[in-house]
Amino acid sequence: MAMRNAYIDQFPKEARVIRAILWSSFLALTIGGTLGLIQGLHRTNVLRFIPSQDYYTVLTAHGVLLVITFTIFFLVGIFTWAVTTSLDRGVKDIRFTWGWYAIMMIGTLLVGVSILGGVVDQIPMNADVLYTFYSPFQAHPAFYVGFVLFVVGTWLAGFDWFRTWWAWKKDNPDERIPLPTFMALTTMLFWYLSSIGVAISILAFLLPWSLGIIDSVNPLLTRTLFWFFGHPVVYFWLMPAYMLWYTMLPKLSGGKLFSDPLARVVFVLFLILSTPVGIHHQYLDPGIAEGFKFIAMTNTMFLLLPSLLTAFTVVASMEHGARQRGGKGYLSWLKALPWRDPAFTGMALAGLMFAAGGFSGMINAGLSINYLVHNSWWVVGHFHLTVGTAAALTFMAASYWFIPQLTGKEIWNRSLGLVQVVLWFIGMTFMSNAMHRAGLFGMPRRTAEPQYQGFDFEPAVGTVAEIDAQVALGAALLTLSVYLFITNMVLTTIGGSTSDAIPDNTYAGTLSGPEDAPVIIDNLKLWTSIAVVLVIIAYSLPLASIIDAGGLFGPGIDPWKPSVVADPSLVLESVRGVMP
Amino acid sequence: MNIHTYEKTWLAVSMVLIVGFIATVTYGAVGPGIAMIDDDGGSIDPDTINDDERFNDPGVTHVGENEYEAAVVAQAWTYTPSEITVPANSTVTFYVTSRDVTHSFTVAGTNVNTMVVPGQISEMTVEFDEPGEYGILCNEYCGAYHHTMEGKLNVVPQDEFDLTELSTDASDEAQLGNQTTINTTVSNDMNYDLETTATLEIGDQQSLEQDVTVPAHGSETVEFAVDTTDLGTGDHDWTVTVDGHEESDTLTVTNATEGGDGDA
């Protein structure tokens, strides 16, 4: 047998950390997916076994575990792989790497326990505030501290990658930044820039407020700071998937990346444009002038460009693979792709769903049409296609390639892997399509029982019952898919046999390489400065006017601790009390 | 940079798409005149809502020929008022604010939808052409019973619409031979005077009428003097009717000697 050259052989120490990180991520996915099923069945009234008040604890956990824990753990794991592999050098000090992982874990546990307090009486905490934690909802301080720790952990992870790159640059002064590293670094730069928003929101306002140091906050201000971070975070989820589409998918297809320079341009555009768009989540907020919203829309629309370019480059790379594998014709080359490989098929299906999610995202970006879709189930349908599939399914699919790299073991059952990714695709088609449709006749998101006393929804096509059935079916298939995935991963890790046939740890070559890209593209300082300037332009006036109108600490806003009030009839009494 | 012709074309096509999207939205603002919720509503300290002129008695007010204002206070987990009625062919400006957490004010199945953030007033103007009944719901999580937060919006034909309200002050009992009064306060939230007739029907025989003029955004009290001798002892149902609105109750006339006991 030839010498095996998998990641675990090249970087055994890093492989250990990344394994731990990915396991944290998979655990979050398994719990989060289970909660998703509970929600899907509860809302549609197919099966309700928790009180509706607890629905919001479940939903908080689902949101946090999936879009913070699962995705971001996967990101830091895969970026560590990307940087070390493409620079061909280990991290500077593995203890530091374990260190930031530990900080992220502690953060996760604090957040997790405070959310759990919403349903476990023995835990005297509450954080039923959903993953957006809009004030004046007030979570237990541990929730905010945990959130900050988690983010600080990612900042340190970024530092780890930057200094690995700096060390590499010293040894290779004239070389272009290898593409995977370039992608990790540009992603981190906009992450640093945007997470300042949530850091200020928590450290300057929400945390001191939850500790009783200040007694009021300005809800519109903390909300705006959240979305300053909240849109870029969606690209933070997506960038590892993009990186995998650019650097792994061409190779899995049997071809090469069509254009390295355009891939760089795409990531530079994300660095520049990811942050000055957050106000598009606030199109229907009072207190923000229409002009600012229009600017946010314009920036958002131009942010479609890098994704549209990605669609071309990635599909062209797949086509290149297919043709090298003997594919012919205008479209029949599609048949020559390796559809039996779960890593390939999962990523390709994720990309296809992203094309659909991209469309609903274009609608979300349209300023006035937001009246139709804002906070409706349409939006939930949308992001289950983007983060919930484009990112999540890509991560699961990539694991069929990465876990052997990280463990030196064969996947326990590759055919099951194929079934798993296809099942996700089918389940999501049902669930997200039904959610989109429900949104169009006004069914709200984040609602335990969207069945009202005084009126019924009137779908133009189909019925509410049929839509509910599709959501429940889709949710069941998706959860089954998660369980198949985790079973495969567990059995690979504990039961699988070490194999010498694990492929080498490589990523895709390029048809047009970095030498075709102008050197200025690698000038990270330049792009970061432009990003900062755009953020200042987009945000300084809106923030100033919000503070001017409502004060830095708001006009006497009282905290609202979620489950203090347990009974609506009591509240109705108090309503009568306060009404004149 | 070495970019394939197809990809250059795709870049150009993508730009067309983006510009087309922005152009469509701009058309929406200029053509159909769609306006976004913005900072026009101003801000408010939630603790002062009860002292606020607009919100201390929330509801619908007539402000111009076919123009109305509707003030709504959202709080966990109701809207005040929970039922809003406006006429068809009208332009209604909603002012919505929150007493506690963030809510939404969303008219299901329409494009009337706004966030309601404490400290802020959401102002939006809507034209209602056709009569119809709509549900109002909250689509932002606002606590454990968020899913119970709903309201109703009725758009009624113009000829069925007014902003007249009655409230009556009358005693339940009177002694035979004494006079008693039934006072009805008629309020008018239209911005023109209401000239109408108030009618009291009591017992089998008596029917009293009075002309009344209620000033715009004001109220007027009509006093009906009831002569108990004509009625005789016993229970007498009465109804005050003003402008199609009715108030009714029962007056019990007792014998002078029997004191408070109403039974004959």
Place this chain on the structure above:
Amino acid sequence: MSSAIEKGVDGKHPTNETDQVRELDHDEYDPIGTAILVGIYFLILVALWIFMYFVEFLGNGPTVTGVLLTVVGLA
């Protein structure tokens, strides 16, 4: 398609380099299939956008309107 292409050399991994039957470099390769696919995508996007904006949205009145055109109101 031969089974060697389907399964790769070791019979397990589609280790794709080995499935290659020819080598195509940048100048020999025109992504015509990609151009067709993204072209179709473009048409779908345009059609759905028009449907969503003009039918689903504008047809879903009442809608919030304003007298003042404040779209470019930043100025």
